[in-house]
Amino acid sequence: MSALLLQDLRKTYRNGFAALKGIDLEVAPGDFFALLGPNGAGKSTAIGIVSSLVNKSSGRVEVFGLDLDLDPEGVKSCIGLVPQEFNFNQWEPVAEIVVNQAGFYGIPRKQAWIRAEESLRQLELWDRRREQAMSLSGGMKRRLMIARALVHKPRLLILDEPTAGVDIEIRRSMWSFLTEINRQGTTIILTTHYLEEAESLCRNIAIINQGRIAEHSSMKKLLNQLHNEAFVLSIEQDLTGIDQLGGYQWQRLDEHTLEVEVSRGQSINGLFQTLAQHGLEVTSMRNKQNRLEQLFIGMVNASRRGEAK
Amino acid sequence: MTRFSRYRIAFQAILTKEILRFSRIWIQTLLPPAITTMLYFIIFGNLIGQRIGKMDGVRYIDFIVPGLILMAVITNSYSNVVSSFFSSKYQRHVEELLISPVPSWVILSGYVAGGVARGVLVGIVVTCVSLFFSDLDIRSYGWTLAVFVLTSILFALGGFINAVYAKSFDDISIIPTFVLTPLTYLGGVFYSISLLPEVWQKISLANPVLYMVNAFRYGLLGVTDIPIGVALAIILLFIAGLTAFSLHLLNHGVGIKS
Numbered sequence: 001m002s003a004l005l006l007q008d009l010r011k012t013y014r015n016g017f018a019a020l021k022g023i024d025l026e027v028a029p030g031d032f033f034a035l036l037g038p039n040g041a042g043k044s045t046a047i048g049i050v051s052s053l054v055n056k057s058s059g060r061v062e063v064f065g066l067d068l069d070l071d072p073e074g075v076k077s078c079i080g081l082v083p084q085e086f087n088f089n090q091w092e093p094v095a096e097i098v099v100n101q102a103g104f105y106g107i108p109r110k111q112a113w114i115r116a117e118e119s120l121r122q123l124e125l126w127d128r129r130r131e132q133a134m135s136l137s138g139g140m141k142r143r144l145m146i147a148r149a150l151v152h153k154p155r156l157l158i159l160d161e162p163t164a165g166v167d168i169e170i171r172r173s174m175w176s177f178l179t180e181i182n183r184q185g186t187t188i189i190l191t192t193h194y195l196e197e198a199e200s201l202c203r204n205i206a207i208i209n210q211g212r213i214a215e216h217s218s219m220k221k222l223l224n225q226l227h228n229e230a231f232v233l234s235i236e237q238d239l240t241g242i243d244q245l246g247g248y249q250w251q252r253l254d255e256h257t258l259e260v261e262v263s264r265g266q267s268i269n270g271l272f273q274t275l276a277q278h279g280l281e282v283t284s285m286r287n288k289q290n291r292l293e294q295l296f297i298g299m300v301n302a303s304r305r306g307e308a309k
Numbered sequence: 310m311t312r313f314s315r316y317r318i319a320f321q322a323i324l325t326k327e328i329l330r331f332s333r334i335w336i337q338t339l340l341p342p343a344i345t346t347m348l349y350f351i352i353f354g355n356l357i358g359q360r361i362g363k364m365d366g367v368r369y370i371d372f373i374v375p376g377l378i379l380m381a382v383i384t385n386s387y388s389n390v391v392s393s394f395f396s397s398k399y400q401r402h403v404e405e406l407l408i409s410p411v412p413s414w415v416i417l418s419g420y421v422a423g424g425v426a427r428g429v430l431v432g433i434v435v436t437c438v439s440l441f442f443s444d445l446d447i448r449s450y451g452w453t454l455a456v457f458v459l460t461s462i463l464f465a466l467g468g469f470i471n472a473v474y475a476k477s478f479d480d481i482s483i484i485p486t487f488v489l490t491p492l493t494y495l496g497g498v499f500y501s502i503s504l505l506p507e508v509w510q511k512i513s514l515a516n517p518v519l520y521m522v523n524a525f526r527y528g529l530l531g532v533t534d535i536p537i538g539v540a541l542a543i544i545l546l547f548i549a550g551l552t553a554f555s556l557h558l559l560n561h562g563v564g565i566k567s
Binding site for chain 1: 310314315316318319321322323325326329330333396397400401402404405406407408409410411412562566567
């Protein structure tokens with residue numbers, strides 16, 4: 001049984017725009033799954049259909065073996081959604097937002113308060129429980145939406161760009177919180193524009209582009225598809241006078257900075273040995289581009305070229 | 310937990326949310342009707358009413374009491390649901406309900422009950438104000454209460470439909486201003502339709518508010534222009550029609566889902 005199964009899912013809006021052109025997707029229970037794609041690719045439409053915010057045109061949605069058409073309430077009970085935009089009553093106190101949401105899932109008010117306290121404490125919002133939601137900072141509002149989504153203990157948590165506009169410190173604390181939730185058994189589907197976030201958190205990935213699935217595999221397999229990887233190295237010595245570095249493609253960015261491409265079949269160890277042979281000492285090294293980002297851009301561009309033909 | 314218990318808890322959650330919402334802003338929701346009604350009683354009841362004398366065999370100030378109470382109930386039941394549901398669409402927190410395992414009829418019942426709660430509360434406030442100007446001698450408590458609640462339900466449903474179709478804040482004030490207020494003022498709040506020329510009496514019969522005001526006046530004073538059985542049937546018919554239409558809108562996600 002899959003945590004999420006989409007079969008030939010299609011959505012055409014009233015204005016004729018086909019947002020989804022028949023996508024098939026399977027997410028295993030317990031997975032931390034990345035759903036990526038450029039803006040307007042169909043990610044939010046797919047999430048909207050799964051969480052009952054958008055009516056599908058055709059196709060099948062199954063969550064933990066429950067069919068959305070046959071048992072919508074069963075499906076909804078399994079899902080917690082953290083949407084892209086703030087969608088709570090800004091005038092309501094923080095705790096009430098979470099308690100009310102618990103009530104909508106049939107949790108009695110007394111128990112709802114206990115659950116709300118648990119969720120809000122986990123996300124460090126309990127001290128702000130009496131304040132109107134509008135008084136929270138952007139990062140706190142994002143955390144409030146996560147607390148609200150978790151109050152009924154969903155088996156599948158869908159996060160639609162949960163860290164958009166959040167500073168790096170809060171983003172990192174949210175990553176460790178989500179990793180912990182996933183470790184405890186909650187299946188997580190994440191959409192994000194921060195590809196390093198997807199690369200470090202997710203085990204499996206699907207890329208949607210122009211309403212179709214362009215790639216669906218494990219993160220490891222996908223990253224193995226990279227034919228070459230570019231690194232930027234800072235070198236202690238002056239690079240003037242260096243004209244070749246073994247079989248490596250390279251270019252000098254300035255007297256002390258080098259960009260090197262390591263192709264499949266070549267190794268970073270080999271690169272270091274070559275540099276050492278030239279008497280060059282590396283003081284720091286970084287990827288020129290995030291690996292997933294490199295693949296993602298390549299796939300999206302290839303898909304666009306295919307569409308243009 | 311049974312499915313019914315889950316629905317009951319969800320209904321209570323929506324209703325509590327609604328009651329807390331209008332209670333938090335009581336200066337905007339509960340106070341204005343009391344002041345407006347007091348002005349009506351002072352100007353129309355006391356100053357002008359003394360010159361009018363009796364209407365349908367009762368003092369003019371007593372004659373307008375049922376209409377004024379019902380007018381406050383109508384306006385507040387309607388505006389509570391229209392503003393609350395539209396605001397939930399506008400701020401997108403209606404999504405909290407749409408993603409939850411709450412059937413459409415529970416969502417509708419919760420919002421309507423919220424409208425009824427505000428309508429009834431305002432009705433009680435206005436009734437208390439009226440006691441300063443008129444000696445209320447209620448003829449039928451059962452009938453009075455039934456019309457009070459049914460009218461509130463009917464206009465709460467109307468407010469819900471308005472909110473579903475509304476796309477801007479202008480849209481939620483158009484119907485109350487251009488439809489609801491004229492219908493209420495022409496619904497026999499301040500006069501008996503027997504005073505109108507025959508053709509206008511017939512036209513007035515097309516106004517649903519007339520039936521509610523008269524049914525309520527019958528409960529309070531024992532006088533009416535309309536057979537009360539007909540009035541009750543009309544109110545129930547409207548409630549059934551508006552409920553079916555509201556559920557159709559919710560089930561198809563009109564105005565709330567793409």
